[in-house]
Every structure is written in C-alpha cells, then in structure tokens.
Amino acid sequence: xxxxxxxxxxxxxxxxxxxxxxxxxxxxxxxxxxxxxxxxxxxxxxxxxxxxxxxxxxxxxxxxxxxxxxxxxxxxxxxxxxxxxxxxxxxxxxxxxxxxxxxxxxxxxxxxxxxxxxxxxxxxxxxxxxxxxxxxxxxxxxxxxxxxxxxxxxxxxxxxxxxxxxxxxxxxxxxxxxxxxxxxxxxxxxxxxxxxxxxxxxxxxxxxxxxxxxxxxxxxxxxxxxxxxxxxxxxxxxxxxxxxxxxxxxxxxxxxxxxxxxxxxxxxxxxxxxxxxxxxxxxxxxxxxxxxxxxxxxxxxxxxxxxxxxxxxxxxxxxxxxxxxxxxxxxxxxxxxxxxxxxxxxxxxxxxxxxxxxxxxxxxxxxxxxxxxxxxxxxxxxxxxxx
Amino acid sequence: xxxxxxxxxxxxxxxxxxxxxxxxxxxxxxxxxxxxxxxxxxxxxxxxxxxxxxxxxxxxxxxxxxxxxxxxxxxxxxxxxxxxxxxxxxxxxxxxxxxxxxxxxxxxxxxxxxxxxxxxxxxxxxxxxxxxxxxxxxxxxxxxxxxxxxxxxxxxxxx
Numbered sequence: 001x002x003x004x005x006x007x008x009x010x011x012x013x014x015x016x017x018x019x020x021x022x023x024x025x026x027x028x029x030x031x032x033x034x035x036x037x038x039x040x041x042x043x044x045x046x047x048x049x050x051x052x053x054x055x056x057x058x059x060x061x062x063x064x065x066x067x068x069x070x071x072x073x074x075x076x077x078x079x080x081x082x083x084x085x086x087x088x089x090x091x092x093x094x095x096x097x098x099x100x101x102x103x104x105x106x107x108x109x110x111x112x113x114x115x116x117x118x119x120x121x122x123x124x125x126x127x128x129x130x131x132x133x134x135x136x137x138x139x140x141x142x143x144x145x146x147x148x149x150x151x152x153x154x155x156x157x158x159x160x161x162x163x164x165x166x167x168x169x170x171x172x173x174x175x176x177x178x179x180x181x182x183x184x185x186x187x188x189x190x191x192x193x194x195x196x197x198x199x200x201x202x203x204x205x206x207x208x209x210x211x212x213x214x215x216x217x218x219x220x221x222x223x224x225x226x227x228x229x230x231x232x233x234x235x236x237x238x239x240x241x242x243x244x245x246x247x248x249x250x251x252x253x254x255x256x257x258x259x260x261x262x263x264x265x266x267x268x269x270x271x272x273x274x275x276x277x278x279x280x281x282x283x284x285x286x287x288x289x290x291x292x293x294x295x296x297x298x299x300x301x302x303x304x305x306x307x308x309x310x311x312x313x314x315x316x317x318x319x320x321x322x323x324x325x326x327x328x329x330x331x332x333x334x335x336x337x338x339x340x341x342x343x344x345x346x347x348x349x350x351x352x353x354x355x356x357x358x359x360x361x362x363x364x365x366x367x368x369x370x371x372x373x374x375x376x377x378x379x380x381x382x383x384x385x386x387x
Numbered sequence: 388x389x390x391x392x393x394x395x396x397x398x399x400x401x402x403x404x405x406x407x408x409x410x411x412x413x414x415x416x417x418x419x420x421x422x423x424x425x426x427x428x429x430x431x432x433x434x435x436x437x438x439x440x441x442x443x444x445x446x447x448x449x450x451x452x453x454x455x456x457x458x459x460x461x462x463x464x465x466x467x468x469x470x471x472x473x474x475x476x477x478x479x480x481x482x483x484x485x486x487x488x489x490x491x492x493x494x495x496x497x498x499x500x501x502x503x504x505x506x507x508x509x510x511x512x513x514x515x516x517x518x519x520x521x522x523x524x525x526x527x528x529x530x531x532x533x534x535x536x537x538x539x540x541x542x543x544x545x546x
Contacts, residue, residue: 093396095394153434154438155435167397
C-alpha cells in the first residue's frame with residue numbers, strides 16, 4: 001500500500017511507481033474482463049466498478065499514474081469513436097439516414113425526454129439535463145453488437161432494424177456532442193445557435209466528402225505494412241480530433257468522421273490493428289471515469305437512477321417494438337428487438353465524462369455510473385433471455 | 388428465385404430466399420470474408436433455427452461442393468453447343484510436363500490442334516497466353532480443342 005500511496009515523499013513520481021500503478025490497473029481490468037467473459041456479461045460495467053472501488057475514498061490511491069490515466073482516458077474516447085466510425089461506410093450512413101430517419105426521431109424523443117425531464121426534476125442546471133437526456137438516449141452499440149453476434153442473432157430479421165436504429169443513434173451523437181460542447185461553454189443563445197449550425201454543417205460536409213472522395217483518400221492512406229498503417233491512421237485521427245476540438249466540434253466527433261471516411265482495405269486492416277489498442281485505452285477511460293466518483297455518492301442517487309433506468313427501458317422497449325412492427329417482423333422478433341435496445345454503455349459514459357470534466361453538476365457522474373451499471377448488466381440479461 | 392438483400396450496417400449484407408421446397412435460407416456476407424449460412428425457423432419466421440459460421444476458405448469449399456461456379460456451368464453449356472468440342476482444366480505439376488517451359492516449347496497447337504486459351508496463376512487470370520508464355524508449377528491451364536486433341540495436349544502439359 002505504501003508503495004502506491006506515498007504523498008509528499010517524492011515530488012516527482014518515479015518511473016517505477018508509474019509502472020507499478022499502471023500494471024496493477026491493467027491487471028485489474030484484465031481480471032474484470034475474464035470474469036465478465038466467464039459470466040457472459042459485458043466488461044464495461046465491471047471496469048466501472050473497478051474504477052469506483054479504486055477511486056476517491058478507497059484505501060488505495062493512484063498518485064503516480066493519474067496523469068497518464070487521464071491522458072489515456074482522452075485517447076480512449078478518441079479511439080472508441082474512431083473504431084465506431086470504421087465500422088460503418090459512408091454509404092451505410094447515408095442510406096441509414098434516408099430510410100430510418102423517422103425511427104431515429106422517435107427513438108430520440110422517446111428516450112432523450114425522460115432523461116432531460118429527470119434532470120429538471122432533480123433541480124439540475126438545464127445543460128446538465130441535456131447531457132442526462134443524451135445519457136439515457138443512446139444505446140450501447142458495442143454491447144448490443146457483441147451480444148447479437150454471440151447469440152447468433154445476426155441473421156434474424158429484427159436485427160437489421162436494431163442495427164439501423166443504432167446507426168441513426170450514432171449519427172445523432174455526431175451532432176449532439178458538438179452541441180453539448182457548445183452549451184457547456186455557456187455561450188449566448190445566438191452564439192450557441194451558430195455553433196450548432198456550424199456543427200451540423202461540418203458533419204454534413206464531412207459525410208458528403210466521404211461519399212465522394214472517401215475511397216480515394218482510403219487508397220492513398222492505405223499500406224500493407226502494419227507499422228505504417230498504424231502511424232498513418234493514428235496520426236490522422238489524433239490530428240483531426242484535435243483540430244475538431246479547437247473548432248468546437250468535439251474531438252470525439254472528429255475521430256468518428258475520420259473513421260467513417262476510411263473504407264475498404266484500410267478500414268478492414270485498421271479495425272484489426274486498432275481494436276486491441278482501443279481496448280486498452282478504452283479500459284483506461286472507463287476506469288478513469290469510475291476513479292473520479294466517490295462510491296459514497298452513489299446511494300443518494302440510487303433511486304433517481306433506478307427510476308430513470310425503468311422509464312427509459314420502457315421507452316426503448318416501445319421504440320424497438322414499434323420499429324420492428326413497422327419493418328414487418330412478427331411478435332417474437334419484436335420482443336427481441338425491443339430488448340436489444342435496452343443496454344447502455346460506452347457512449348453514455350463518454351457523455352457523462354464530458355459533463356464531469358466541465359464540472360457541471362456534482363451528481364451527474366454518480367447518476368450516470370449507477371444508470372449504466374444497471375442497464376449494461378440488466379440490458380444484457382434482457383437480451384440474452386428474450387427468445 | 389427472388390433474392391432479398393438487406394444491409395446490416397457494421398456487419399455486412401444479408402441475402403435470403405425461399406427454396407422451391409419451402410425452406411427459407413439466407414447467407415450473411417460479412418465484411419471480413421466470413422460467411423454465415425442461415426436456416427430460418429418455420430415456427431418463428433424472423434429467427435434462425437440454425438446458423439453455420441464459415442471462414443472464407445470453408446465458404447469457397449461449400450461453393451465447390453454445391454455445384455461449382457457459374458463459369459464451369461457456362462463451359463458445360465458451351466460443350467453442348469459444339470459437337471466434339473472439349474474444354475478441360477489441368478493443373479501443372481512441378482518438374483513434369485511443361486512446368487517451367489513456354490507454351491511454344493510444347494508445340495501444343497502444331498502437335499495437337501488444341502489451344503491453351505487461359506492460365507490461372509493463384510489469384511490472377513491470364514486470358515489468351517501467347518507461345519512465349521512460361522508455364523509454372525501450380526498454374527491451371529484451360530485447354531480447348533477436339534476431344535482427342537485436348538487429351539494429347541493434357542498429356543503434353545503434365546507428363
């Protein structure tokens with residue numbers, strides 16, 4: 001214990017302390033991951049729990065490595081969004097917008113509103129309420145995609161409905177994140193509206209450019225050498241994310257748009273090479289978020305979190321049922337589609353992380369942690385046991 | 388046979404059709420070259436009774452077992468059209484026949500009257516190789532000619 005928490009003894013953290021703490025953190029993540037795989041649950045809630053237990057108010061203090069973990073968490077978000085963008089081609093996105101915009105709209109209204117109203121009821125600042133709305137709105141593509149694949153449901157008819165809704169959500173997020181960033185900065189109404197407009201324009205232009213020139217750019221950047229590919233893609237992504245952040249369009253969205261633009265061979269190879277890196281830094285991101293929350297802050301917010309979880313599970317079930325029915329899927333398929341939208345995960349934590357970093361509302365982190373813990377686990381079980 | 392195509396964003400494309408016998412069958416063409424064979428349930432038409440996950444290589448084997456590619460079919464049709472026409476594939480083996488030598492060396496045209504009209508080398512297809520084309524072990528040659536001519540050419544190529 002004294003090795004890990006040595007306040008005041010060393011002004012500059014020695015390499016050995018950093019290494020020991022980091023090694024311990026990563027091993028904790030590994031143990032959580034193994035347990036999760038054994039039990040058949042997603043690993044995100046366990047990473048969060050680990051962060052909660054290791055964070056403020058715990059006997060073990062991570063001093064030396066905290067800076068690295070913080071930066072690692074930022075990189076984790078960028079990589080999460082890059083890999084998400086690499087999943088999709090520009091054609092899939094534009095096709096998704098054109099055919100599913102109504103379902104996407106219903107999904108947004110049904111599941112954003114409870115979060116927003118919930119925040120208002122708790123007496124939160126309106127901007128924090130907007131973030132809470134985003135947290136309750138977005139389903140975890142990562143958890144759901146893995147579940148559907150593990151349960152061999154990719155061939156099911158209702159799966160294409162679910163995946164289309166997830167695509168719409170990711171597109172909405174690409175606009176939501178810059179809007180949230182602008183609102184947090186606290187600009188005037190005019191400035192905020194202009195920034196929202198700018199964000200919409202940037203996303204639309206990026207999609208358009210990807211459709212037209214994405215293939216060419218992908219060919220230019222592609223390389224058979226893994227080393228060159230990694231350097232090129234990571235360099236481009238970080239640069240774009242940083243510039244996007246400067247332009248108030250949010251680093252995460254910049255990374256997402258780069259991922260969308262890259263298609264074909266470079267996307268395939270990139271996904272294979274970058275997934276492990278994303279997993280490491282993504283793990284750091286979830287632990288970092290948990291580290292910032294004092295576990296004793298959780299019980300007071302348990303009731304609102306549970307209430308939100310129940311209401312927004314119902315809203316997702318309703319949305320999934322309706323969307324599947326509209327697509328001509330039978331009753332059993334509709335049930336499966338409804339359950340598949342319940343899990344929340346990485347994206348909700350990303351939004352909560354933005355709010356926590358801005359220091360908006362004390363309870364935002366705890367509510368989000370509670371909420372995601374409940375629905376990552378509860379949602380996964382719901383999907384698994386809905387035949 | 389009506390083939391339905393549904394994009395699965397982030398995964399690939401799903402194709403499905405109903406067989407003449409009434410079974411609903413599908414294939415997911417995943418982006419990473421894997422394929423999934425789907426057999427839909429009669430009781431729950433949206434769910435799959437069973438699915439088989441195949442690697443790219445396994446899928447290619449299935450294709451061969453299920454009756455070969457369209458090219459082979461078309462060649463078979465061609466054989467019906469021209470009486471006495473023979474079209475054969477042959478794989479060259481190392482150190483035997485014309486492996487390592489040019490088509491001209493083998494004097495296939497002069498000796499047998501049939502022609503090597505295409506060579507498949509790995510992933511590459513070379514149509515209309517000239518007499519200076521050097522054959523290598525592992526090449527698959529497509530020989531066209533009369534029945535006896537093709538038989539003679541095959542012997543020249545492989546022994």
